[in-house]
Amino acid sequence: MIAHPVATLRSYVLVWVALIGLLLITLGSAYVPLGPMNSAVNLAIAAIKALLVAFFFMHLRSAHYMLRIAAAAGFLWLAILIGLSLTDFAVRY
Amino acid sequence: MWDFPLHPPTDSSLATRVDHLFYAWLAVSGIVTIAVFFLIVYFAMKYRHGSRAARDLPPGAKLRRESHRIEIAWIVTPLVIFLGMGFWAAGLYYAHAAPPADATEVYAVGKQWMWKLEHTGGQREIDELHVPAGRPVKLIMTSQDVIHSFFMPVFRIKQDVLPGRYTILWFTADKPGDYHVFCTQYCGTDHARMIGRVVVMQPAAFQRWLTRGNATQSMAEEGAARFRQYGCSGCHGASASVHAPKLEGLFGRRVQLSDGSSVVADERYIHDSVMLPRKDVVAGYEPIMPSFQGEIAEEDLLDIIAYIKSLRDATPGEIR
Amino acid sequence: MTQAVIVARQFDDAEQQRKASDLGMWVFLATEVLFFGGLFTAYIATRLHDPQAFAIASRLTNVTLGSINTGVLLTSSLMMALAVRATKLGSGRAALGFLCATAVLGVAFLGIKFTEYVLDYHDHLVPILDFSHPGPHAGGVENFFYLYFFMTGLHSIHMIVGIVVVTVLAVMTARRRFTPDYFTPVELGGLYWHLVDIVWIFLYPLLYLVSRT
Amino acid sequence: MSTDGPSQGANSAPSGGSAAAKPQAWGDHASNDGPPRGANSAPAGGSAAAKPQARGNDASAGPMPTPRSYLDDGFSLWSWFSSVDHKRIAILYAVSITLFFFTGGVAATLIRLELITPAGDFVSAETYNKLFTMHGVIMVWFFLIPSIPSTFGNFLVPLMIGARDLAFPKLNLLSWYLYIAGGLFTVGALIAGGVDTGWTFYTPFSTMFSNTHVIAAVTGVFVVGFSSILTGLNFIVTIHKMRAPGMTWFRLPLFIWAMYATSIIFVLATPVLAITLFLLAIERFAGVGVFDPALGGDPLLFQHLFWFYSHPAVYVMILPAMGVASEIITCYARKDIFAYRSMAFAVLAIAIIGFLVWGHHMFVSGQSIYAGMVFSILTFLVAIPSAIKVFNWTATLYKGSIHFDAPMLYLLGFVGLFTIGGMTGLFLASLALDVHLHDTYFVIAHFHYIMVGGSVMAFLGAVHFWWPKITGRMYSDRWARFAAIIVFVGFNLTFFPQFLLGYLGMPRRYHEYPPEFQVLNVLSSAGASVLAVGYLLPLFYLFWSLKYGPRAGSNPWRATGLEWQTPSPPPVENFAAIPVVTAPPYQYSAMEIAPQPPRSRSAPAPRERGEGPGEGIPGKDAV
Numbered sequence A: 001m002i003a004h005p006v007a008t009l010r011s012y013v014l015v016w017v018a019l020i021g022l023l024l025i026t027l028g029s030a031y032v033p034l035g036p037m038n039s040a041v042n043l044a045i046a047a048i049k050a051l052l053v054a055f056f057f058m059h060l061r062s063a064h065y066m067l068r069i070a071a072a073a074g075f076l077w078l079a080i081l082i083g084l085s086l087t088d089f090a091v092r093y
Numbered sequence B: 001m002w003d004f005p006l007h008p009p010t011d012s013s014l015a016t017r018v019d020h021l022f023y024a025w026l027a028v029s030g031i032v033t034i035a036v037f038f039l040i041v042y043f044a045m046k047y048r049h050g051s052r053a054a055r056d057l058p059p060g061a062k063l064r065r066e067s068h069r070i071e072i073a074w075i076v077t078p079l080v081i082f083l084g085m086g087f088w089a090a091g092l093y094y095a096h097a098a099p100p101a102d103a104t105e106v107y108a109v110g111k112q113w114m115w116k117l118e119h120t121g122g123q124r125e126i127d128e129l130h131v132p133a134g135r136p137v138k139l140i141m142t143s144q145d146v147i148h149s150f151f152m153p154v155f156r157i158k159q160d161v162l163p164g165r166y167t168i169l170w171f172t173a174d175k176p177g178d179y180h181v182f183c184t185q186y187c188g189t190d191h192a193r194m195i196g197r198v199v200v201m202q203p204a205a206f207q208r209w210l211t212r213g214n215a216t217q218s219m220a221e222e223g224a225a226r227f228r229q230y231g232c233s234g235c236h237g238a239s240a241s242v243h244a245p246k247l248e249g250l251f252g253r254r255v256q257l258s259d260g261s262s263v264v265a266d267e268r269y270i271h272d273s274v275m276l277p278r279k280d281v282v283a284g285y286e287p288i289m290p291s292f293q294g295e296i297a298e299e300d301l302l303d304i305i306a307y308i309k310s311l312r313d314a315t316p317g318e319i320r
Numbered sequence C: 001m002t003q004a005v006i007v008a009r010q011f012d013d014a015e016q017q018r019k020a021s022d023l024g025m026w027v028f029l030a031t032e033v034l035f036f037g038g039l040f041t042a043y044i045a046t047r048l049h050d051p052q053a054f055a056i057a058s059r060l061t062n063v064t065l066g067s068i069n070t071g072v073l074l075t076s077s078l079m080m081a082l083a084v085r086a087t088k089l090g091s092g093r094a095a096l097g098f099l100c101a102t103a104v105l106g107v108a109f110l111g112i113k114f115t116e117y118v119l120d121y122h123d124h125l126v127p128i129l130d131f132s133h134p135g136p137h138a139g140g141v142e143n144f145f146y147l148y149f150f151m152t153g154l155h156s157i158h159m160i161v162g163i164v165v166v167t168v169l170a171v172m173t174a175r176r177r178f179t180p181d182y183f184t185p186v187e188l189g190g191l192y193w194h195l196v197d198i199v200w201i202f203l204y205p206l207l208y209l210v211s212r213t
Numbered sequence D: 001m002s003t004d005g006p007s008q009g010a011n012s013a014p015s016g017g018s019a020a021a022k023p024q025a026w027g028d029h030a031s032n033d034g035p036p037r038g039a040n041s042a043p044a045g046g047s048a049a050a051k052p053q054a055r056g057n058d059a060s061a062g063p064m065p066t067p068r069s070y071l072d073d074g075f076s077l078w079s080w081f082s083s084v085d086h087k088r089i090a091i092l093y094a095v096s097i098t099l100f101f102f103t104g105g106v107a108a109t110l111i112r113l114e115l116i117t118p119a120g121d122f123v124s125a126e127t128y129n130k131l132f133t134m135h136g137v138i139m140v141w142f143f144l145i146p147s148i149p150s151t152f153g154n155f156l157v158p159l160m161i162g163a164r165d166l167a168f169p170k171l172n173l174l175s176w177y178l179y180i181a182g183g184l185f186t187v188g189a190l191i192a193g194g195v196d197t198g199w200t201f202y203t204p205f206s207t208m209f210s211n212t213h214v215i216a217a218v219t220g221v222f223v224v225g226f227s228s229i230l231t232g233l234n235f236i237v238t239i240h241k242m243r244a245p246g247m248t249w250f251r252l253p254l255f256i257w258a259m260y261a262t263s264i265i266f267v268l269a270t271p272v273l274a275i276t277l278f279l280l281a282i283e284r285f286a287g288v289g290v291f292d293p294a295l296g297g298d299p300l301l302f303q304h305l306f307w308f309y310s311h312p313a314v315y316v317m318i319l320p321a322m323g324v325a326s327e328i329i330t331c332y333a334r335k336d337i338f339a340y341r342s343m344a345f346a347v348l349a350i351a352i353i354g355f356l357v358w359g360h361h362m363f364v365s366g367q368s369i370y371a372g373m374v375f376s377i378l379t380f381l382v383a384i385p386s387a388i389k390v391f392n393w394t395a396t397l398y399k400g401s402i403h404f405d406a407p408m409l410y411l412l413g414f415v416g417l418f419t420i421g422g423m424t425g426l427f428l429a430s431l432a433l434d435v436h437l438h439d440t441y442f443v444i445a446h447f448h449y450i451m452v453g454g455s456v457m458a459f460l461g462a463v464h465f466w467w468p469k470i471t472g473r474m475y476s477d478r479w480a481r482f483a484a485i486i487v488f489v490g491f492n493l494t495f496f497p498q499f500l501l502g503y504l505g506m507p508r509r510y511h512e513y514p515p516e517f518q519v520l521n522v523l524s525s526a527g528a529s530v531l532a533v534g535y536l537l538p539l540f541y542l543f544w545s546l547k548y549g550p551r552a553g554s555n556p557w558r559a560t561g562l563e564w565q566t567p568s569p570p571p572v573e574n575f576a577a578i579p580v581v582t583a584p585p586y587q588y589s590a591m592e593i594a595p596q597p598p599r600s601r602s603a604p605a606p607r608e609r610g611e612g613p614g615e616g617i618p619g620k621d622a623v
Helices: A011-027 A037-059 A065-092 B013-046 B060-096 B203-212 B219-229 B267-276 B300-308 C013-049 C050-058 C063-088 C090-124 C138-173 C183-209 D005-009 D043-047 D077-081 D086-115 D123-162 D170-189 D205-209 D215-242 D254-286 D298-331 D338-355 D369-395 D407-429 D431-436 D443-472 D479-506 D513-548 D588-591 D598-599
Strands: B104-111 B115-121 B124-126 B130-133 B136-143 B148-152 B156-159 B167-172 B179-185 B197-202 B255-256 B263-264
Touching: A011 A037, A011 C063, A037 B267, A037 C063, A037 C183, A065 C013, A065 D077, A065 D254, A065 D298, A065 D369, B013 B060, B013 B167, B013 D369, B013 D407, B013 D431, B060 D369, B060 D407, B060 D431, B104 B130, B104 B148, B104 B300, B115 B130, B115 B179, B124 B130, B130 B136, B130 B148, B130 B203, B130 B255, B136 B148, B136 B156, B156 B167, B156 D431, B167 D005, B197 B203, B267 B300, C013 C050, C013 C138, C013 C183, C013 D215, C013 D254, C013 D298, C050 C138, C063 C090, C063 C138, C063 C183, C090 C138, C090 C183, C138 C183, C138 D123, C183 D588, D086 D123, D086 D170, D086 D443, D086 D513, D123 D170, D123 D215, D123 D298, D123 D443, D170 D215, D205 D254, D215 D254, D254 D298, D254 D338, D298 D338, D298 D369, D298 D407, D298 D443, D298 D588, D369 D407, D369 D431, D407 D431, D407 D443, D407 D479, D431 D479, D443 D479, D443 D513, D479 D513
Parallel strands: B104 B136, B130 B197
Antiparallel strands: B104 B115, B115 B124, B136 B167, B148 B156, B148 B179, B179 B197, B255 B263
């Protein structure tokens, strides 16, 4: 029988606490006038939350590198789609 | 039967420069293609099965070293040549995109399936464009329905014509002639019939054509009439009781908007203000203007734009 | 090694089968990222086209319900993660409980979302069905809500699929189909659930928090 | 031949005799500076050792009669429609894409007939528009994109890497059903009256102005997209996780590398198309949406999203063809591929850079000129790996021992036509030149050189190369070579005049045209009739071979791939025992140099390297 390693209950709960904390921070920061930085802060927090979910809940932290590449590829290609179309949208409007 | 053309007519210096680029590419690609074909045929014959050609290859290490060198050579060489050609083409493209300030303006509206053109003097044409030789001409184009594309092979230029936007195209014809205009963006049933002529005339003849033309009044005058016909003057006129922005001296000026941003009042701004009046509301005014989307034809709107342009140097109160 | 694992004919052993399923799921998740990615691109282009409209429209969304829903979904993700953990540890009862909690939270999310939709409808904010917006930027606001319903609607469809999957997993767990050696379906179902959660993590600031100041 | 060990039992071809040639390339030929080592005389032991099998399987139970081939595994229609065997699914695909190919071909024929005269006198404008739309939609999504991946990819990926099947056989069958469902929607749209938007579905024409069955057609494409995604997913997982022992990444045949690169595109590009078409359908249905300028939407957004998929999709069409070329050219040149690693990296580079260049379809669309410049430069970068591939194929011929069987003729044609297609692509990547050439027949000619001159030539080459493996029968090589030459000539006659037409300025999608373009159009139509003959010929002699063709041995071409180590047609389980791989692919040179003496030996000794049939044309006497 292969023992499949599992993380502790505590670590899962801590990640959840962090997620809820970040949710409150992002909600709060939205009411602080920062100009265009509001969106940047919100998206940065969203990215952190997504990474927490991916690394801990989805076990990317201990996953085979191939799975990490597959996970990264989706986001990398999305970055290509958005980044290169911004060469048009960001300039033209 | 065999007297068909192999080369399109050329009537502008830009077209000649594009031709040079074309022939340069033809040379580069011709050399590569012929080399590949020659090598395939040569190897195929020399090394056909059963031939007596020597087939000894150098030993492994040396072979690898040599093939690495060959690999690098045929990565770097084409890359340098291709990028060089690419920058050459990009420079020309930039010239395509930058019309001179003194260009003669002609307005074009594409609609299924015809081109409507209007000169600033008010001369209207359908599927025909008369232009003077030797003078830069700038087309300001929009579409009333789907995407079209205005293509003049003789000048080697085309540009898509989009609804809700103005795109431009410019050229300077060298000599008189009569050439094709095609719509190259598929636009529905009679796409293939959305063709026309561009007639390049000597400047003097062009002037005669302009005066002889069908214009009863200039575009701006026509626009003034439309301005009243569509009821614009009811609010934007001098005697209006409604609190609406004044349009005298507007064109080309920077306008403060209600949301704190500002825009330059160009063709697109005026177009959007009429069609999408709630998009950009001038600071200090209520968003009460109705949309004219679907009410006003694009070519009438171009007249109105020409009218507002003509008021560039006017003082408030001139609009009646 | 116990014999509980059924190995399909094309695989050598359970290990190969499990790794293949894992990789397959992650590749599928990458396609999901780009499926939603097209919408995010459309969102960015439309927002850049008329940023004020998006600021105005975002203020019309119900940030209270949206934030609560985010919390609900994050919690459901925790439950799902714990269900996977319990399955791996072989405690079927705990796993069943966590799976049920996940499904219930998922249903709660959809309930809250539906409430929001109803409120939006009363506010005439549903393009196609009933949309009217006074003031400037009406077109841009309508486009925002078009995207809002498209994106959250597509997300909700994914949630429904996820709830069905989790329910099936719960039934299988109740029938003791999983062992510490065979838990691939639970793990894959969990990955799907978490990805749907990640999509929402990005939707939340883009739809609810554009301009609250 | 029956003296082979149990692990090779599968290899005794039904006919016996010299046909059961056993390749050695999988033996250890790593150094070719000396007499071949033991591997050469012990093919069974050296190259394919039985692998402990996870589960009892009667195939490994010792010497036994020829295992049941996949073709004999049930004869009812249902046994085909419910099969999860990758080889049967490949056949299902092959039959369906052939039907779609000829449907699309009929549309092309009618288009060329219409264009013989400048006036629109053969069909009406509406009909013409529907014809080129159906030609595009069917050829792109129902023929070219699934062509090589879904047929040869499905058939060969497990065989080439030494697996029993793809990782997810049921998903594989599902993807065929999705393909058929998508096809039914599209054919439904065709029967119900057609679609006239062009295969590009540009908004706002497709959303607000067309009066045809756009939503049905778009649904068909949406559904078939998921078929592509599932196929790609299956291949990626299979290639990662199911390779035979010893089959390291750099021992993979280049066809597998090409399939892997293709799958990346399937998986990462297709979902964007799906969501874009979804947005389009809703927008058409509801009259509201983000592509509509009336609300401040942007039709160029549609074009960006569409080409983000559709440009990489072009590489979906050509990358598998490149994989086929690498297999076939090495085999008939009897020489190792030149620079294997750079060939492998080049396909990956093409797949990845191919995602960065979509904006070159939009140089005159009204996108920003900065976008134009960025996309133009990136486009030149993708030309480099493509050029490497062409040069390396050519270099592979150098000092080879070249046979001119039909597959080789097709693939030499492929290299030439792909070169022309690729080089003319550089014209179009050049910004200022594209302004003139965009949306003219120059573009039509360019992409037909890539897709028809490239992909279809390679597809036909692959059909001829693997036909003996798939069906167990040999076709008439004479007829096949004749057809290959007809296709090459007909193709050039059809499409070369279109380059000239394009430079003259003839726009695409024109039902009528100015009279000065007629001569070139007539030439093109004449070429199309020759091309049609070239495409119909294989139907006859290939069907003939199914019944009357001599039986093929397991390896009629003396090729090195693992797929040639198993009988033709392969048994249900692919391999009696999973082979163990000990050497890189394509070791043809070693195979050629070493056994000169055995070459003329008439009766190969047992456990000796089997000799290809008589001089020159392998497979000729495979009775």
